[in-house]
Amino acid sequence: MDTENTKLDPQAVKDELIMKREELHKRLQNINHDFQTGHSPDSEEQATERENDDVLHGIKQEAEIELSLVIEALQRMETGNYGTCSECGKEINPERLKVVPYTTKCIICAS
Numbered sequence: 001m002d003t004e005n006t007k008l009d010p011q012a013v014k015d016e017l018i019m020k021r022e023e024l025h026k027r028l029q030n031i032n033h034d035f036q037t038g039h040s041p042d043s044e045e046q047a048t049e050r051e052n053d054d055v056l057h058g059i060k061q062e063a064e065i066e067l068s069l070v071i072e073a074l075q076r077m078e079t080g081n082y083g084t085c086s087e088c089g090k091e092i093n094p095e096r097l098k099v100v101p102y103t104t105k106c107i108i109c110a111s
C-alpha cells in the first residue's frame with residue numbers, strides 16, 4: 001500500500017501557502033489598481049463600468065477572505081496548531097489539507 005499519499009510534507013504545504021499568499025496579494029493589487037483608474041465621462045460607459053465594479057468587488061471580497069485564511073494557516077503553522085480542527089480539535093485528514101491547505105475544520109465539522 002502506498003502511504004506516501006496520506007503523508008503531509010509541512011514544508012511543501014508552507015511553500016504552497018506562501019505562494020498562494022503572494023498570488024492573492026498581487027490579485028488584490030491589480031483589483032485596487034483597476035478601481036483607481038478613472039471612470040469615463042460618458043454616462044453609458046459609466047453604467048458598464050459600474051457593473052464591472054460590482055463584479056470586481058465580488059472578486060476582491062473573495063480574494064480578501066482567501067488571503068486571511070492563508071495568513072491564518074501560516075500563523076497556525078508557526079504555533080504548531082496547523083492541521084487541527086478549530087471546532088473539535090481533532091486532526092484534519094491530510095488528504096483534505098492537500099486539497100484545501102488553509103482549511104480550519106475537519107470534514108465532519110465543515111459539512
Ligand SMILES: [Zn+2]
Pocket residue numbers: 085086087088089090105106107108109110
Ligand atoms: Zn472537526
